[in-house]
Amino acid sequence: MPEPLSSRKETAVPDLPNSVEVVTGTHDVRLATHKGDGVFTAGGARIEVTHQGDALRLTAEAPPEGLSLIVLRWRVPTPADALVLGDAWERAYGDLQWRPLQPDRPLPWYALVSAGFDGPTTGWGVRTRAGAMCAWTVAHDEVTLWADLRSGALPVRPGRRVVDVATVVTARADSPFAAHRDLSSAMSPDPLLPAEPVVGCNNWYYAYGKGFGPNAVLRDARTVVEYADGHPVRPYCVIDDGWTEGGGSAPGGPWDRGLPGVFDDMADVAARIRETGARPGLWFRPLLSSVETPATRPGTILDGGHPLDPSTSAALDTVTADVSRFRSWGYELLKHDFSTYDVTGRFASGQPARLVDRDWTFADRSRTTAEILVDFYRAIARAADGALVIGCNTVGHLAAGLVHLQRVGDDTSGRDWRRTRRMGVNALAFRLAQHGRLFHVDADCVPCTPETPWSAHRQYLDLVARSGTALFVSVDPAARTAQADDDLSAAVRRALDGGEPGGIEPLDWQRTTVPRHWAAGDGPLLYDWSDGGSGWPYPV
Numbered sequence: 001m002p003e004p005l006s007s008r009k010e011t012a013v014p015d016l017p018n019s020v021e022v023v024t025g026t027h028d029v030r031l032a033t034h035k036g037d038g039v040f041t042a043g044g045a046r047i048e049v050t051h052q053g054d055a056l057r058l059t060a061e062a063p064p065e066g067l068s069l070i071v072l073r074w075r076v077p078t079p080a081d082a083l084v085l086g087d088a089w090e091r092a093y094g095d096l097q098w099r100p101l102q103p104d105r106p107l108p109w110y111a112l113v114s115a116g117f118d119g120p121t122t123g124w125g126v127r128t129r130a131g132a133m134c135a136w137t138v139a140h141d142e143v144t145l146w147a148d149l150r151s152g153a154l155p156v157r158p159g160r161r162v163v164d165v166a167t168v169v170t171a172r173a174d175s176p177f178a179a180h181r182d183l184s185s186a187m188s189p190d191p192l193l194p195a196e197p198v199v200g201c202n203n204w205y206y207a208y209g210k211g212f213g214p215n216a217v218l219r220d221a222r223t224v225v226e227y228a229d230g231h232p233v234r235p236y237c238v239i240d241d242g243w244t245e246g247g248g249s250a251p252g253g254p255w256d257r258g259l260p261g262v263f264d265d266m267a268d269v270a271a272r273i274r275e276t277g278a279r280p281g282l283w284f285r286p287l288l289s290s291v292e293t294p295a296t297r298p299g300t301i302l303d304g305g306h307p308l309d310p311s312t313s314a315a316l317d318t319v320t321a322d323v324s325r326f327r328s329w330g331y332e333l334l335k336h337d338f339s340t341y342d343v344t345g346r347f348a349s350g351q352p353a354r355l356v357d358r359d360w361t362f363a364d365r366s367r368t369t370a371e372i373l374v375d376f377y378r379a380i381a382r383a384a385d386g387a388l389v390i391g392c393n394t395v396g397h398l399a400a401g402l403v404h405l406q407r408v409g410d411d412t413s414g415r416d417w418r419r420t421r422r423m424g425v426n427a428l429a430f431r432l433a434q435h436g437r438l439f440h441v442d443a444d445c446v447p448c449t450p451e452t453p454w455s456a457h458r459q460y461l462d463l464v465a466r467s468g469t470a471l472f473v474s475v476d477p478a479a480r481t482a483q484a485d486d487d488l489s490a491a492v493r494r495a496l497d498g499g500e501p502g503g504i505e506p507l508d509w510q511r512t513t514v515p516r517h518w519a520a521g522d523g524p525l526l527y528d529w530s531d532g533g534s535g536w537p538y539p540v
Helices: 176-187 214-228 266-276 313-329 339-344 369-384 417-434 454-467 482-496
Strands: 019-024 033-036 039-042 045-052 055-061 067-074 083-086 110-114 121-126 133-139 142-148 163-173 199-202 236-239 279-284 333-336 388-391 405-407 440-442 446-448 471-475 504-506 517-520 523-526
Touching: 019 039, 019 045, 045 067, 055 067, 067 163, 083 133, 083 176, 110 133, 110 176, 121 133, 121 142, 121 176, 142 163, 163 176, 176 417, 199 214, 199 279, 199 482, 214 236, 214 266, 214 471, 214 482, 236 266, 236 333, 266 279, 266 313, 279 313, 313 333, 313 369, 333 369, 339 369, 369 388, 417 440, 417 454, 417 504, 446 454, 446 482, 454 471, 454 482, 454 504, 471 482
Parallel strands: 199 236, 199 471, 236 279, 279 333, 333 388, 388 405, 405 440, 446 471
Antiparallel strands: 019 067, 033 039, 039 045, 045 055, 055 163, 067 142, 083 110, 110 121, 121 163, 133 142, 504 517, 517 523
């Protein structure tokens, strides 16, 4: 039997699993028979588990009725006082946290197991761009991988094609944060990273998609350029939702024109942003259309629009045409949003065991949901043609290597500071180790608005700027004061420098969901997140 996690001295290549189970079609779980050499069979399915360097590669062949789930179990004893951390399917929703053993708790993409507070930590994960939606569970005597191969809500039917399901990796270090960093590196061998720090402005958290036009956009661009104060790394000015008809309610396409009478010439707006010294960026929702087309799911309505089916060539052609158009207009940063929601019909708050829980299917049943999403992200990356790509509401583990930046948490807020505390601080703390390893982390904007206490948001601003992650500010002109401008100027320049030399890390993250104590190169940092009260159990 393997040694307990707390006493292992180094990370080894993962052993073959002790057992494999499969769900073929919609049948019950079946225990697979080990035929030797890592080959397992059950119900007409053939599962092969082979060593590949320092990893373990999992492939599968499906019977005619299809394949839904593969379960790999390792008999590994876990310390009774262990603390366990997993990731989120897509964005985090203020819910990332270390917890005691919960054998039924699904842990998307990876599981970190720490031998008590600040103890030696072992991580189990799968490499980025897997062919299945992968989650882990950890019990006192077992670590289990659950590979969901369904295509939408139904079993995948790949025919004779061998599905590249996942590649399992492990990592171990003497501290939880170091183990998280090492595991992130092991899971992501080919990240797509920006050449320099990413800093800019975004108007969403004071405009919320309403009542702005090119003049307001250019004012924001001049403001962030003023804060940058001649820094050689140029900031971005991102136009968020509201530049098309129906702004403020996350509209769908077509994305071939701006709001009539306001954004009549999107190429001209991009050129004028560039004249201020900023770099132009643009938000869009690629997988929703306000009109039904051959690319949309027949008869399906979502948010008053028609979701596109990314398993079809018609949908990918539509999306790549949109991205190419934005590039021809001159936009250098593209933020694509809502795609997980538009594909699955849900946000993944609460970390459900299955991301797709509706009777939604794809036109192409031969590919898994994970494979379809990867192909969708790849289509955008290719069409972006050198532009910086931010994925928002994207499945980060599948998008890694195909986006430069990942929005790692749900929205912050220019109306309620408590939402920024819950979403922004939590996402930054618990996904900071992914920064520079899977992608550049974007914990979401720092708002500066009359409706929120600047005394609180200035601390979040300082934390994000020191972290070296992407910093976007959303500054309402009505909230600009000498103090706010001084704080924003210092933070923007620090972020453009790349943040705190040597980086920062959370210290009390195993004890809280919103860490207050952080380590930095020049000494400890302490933040007070209690403006508006230290807790709020209701939705924000």
